[in-house]
Amino acid sequence: xxxxxxxxxxxxxxxxxxxxxxxxxxxxxxxxxxxxxxxxxxxxxxxxxxxxxxxxxxxxxxxxxxxxxxxxxxxxxxxxxxxxxxxxxxxxxxxxxxxxxxxxxxxxxxxxxxxxxxxxxxxxxxxxxxxxxxxxxxxxxxxxxxxxxxxxxxxxxxxx
Numbered sequence: 001x002x003x004x005x006x007x008x009x010x011x012x013x014x015x016x017x018x019x020x021x022x023x024x025x026x027x028x029x030x031x032x033x034x035x036x037x038x039x040x041x042x043x044x045x046x047x048x049x050x051x052x053x054x055x056x057x058x059x060x061x062x063x064x065x066x067x068x069x070x071x072x073x074x075x076x077x078x079x080x081x082x083x084x085x086x087x088x089x090x091x092x093x094x095x096x097x098x099x100x101x102x103x104x105x106x107x108x109x110x111x112x113x114x115x116x117x118x119x120x121x122x123x124x125x126x127x128x129x130x131x132x133x134x135x136x137x138x139x140x141x142x143x144x145x146x147x148x149x150x151x152x153x154x155x156x157x158x159x160x
Contacts, residue, residue, distance in 0.1 A: 002050040009054035010061065017065055021074065030073025034123045035062050036116075037080040039139055055080075059135045066133030075132035077123045080137025085110040104155070106141030 013035055023030035040048055058078060065076035083101045083136035085093065101111065119138050122128050137143050 005050040006054050006057075010057035013058050017061065017076075020081060021065075021069060024074045025069070025072045028073070030069075030075065032076065032124050032128070033062075033065060033076040034120050035076065035078040037062070037078045037135060039080050039082055039137065039143055041080065042137075042143060051085065056076045062135060063133045070132055075123075075129070077128075077132060078135040079116055079119050079123070080135060080139065080143075081116050082111050082137065082142050084113060084116065086113060099140065104142050104145075106144065107140070109140070111138065111140060 017033055017035075020031070020033065025032075035058050037058045038051065038055035040052040041059050041157050045052065059080075065074070069076070082105065083093075083098075084091070085098070098110070102108075115138055119136060130144040
């Protein structure tokens, strides 16, 4: 299972990057590589170790690609989606899990595919031409705070 996850999540990203770089280097305008990471790469969890490690590799591949190819006008950034609820996956996400996420998300909704798409469009656009090597969380603010914030909110307390 470890090898299969690494083959897909980090090696797949590496191979796609390796294939596109020669074309971007030849283009005087370079290009923009947008990797898709995961919130799993930035904090511990009780499972998904291989997935988290592979996605942490995507974070670092993003930074190294930006560093090594920036002088050729190749930018590389990574989007880390939070919980994205779609009509296809909503029935498969247990309500208890959705409740935990929603209590920790700083906005009053789950993410949707358009949230990720908007960040990718920005990274692909000329508007982001001075942005490279960044790993951006698109998670409704979930990862912007310590894990006890939701419980403190329930207690109407700012701190312990």
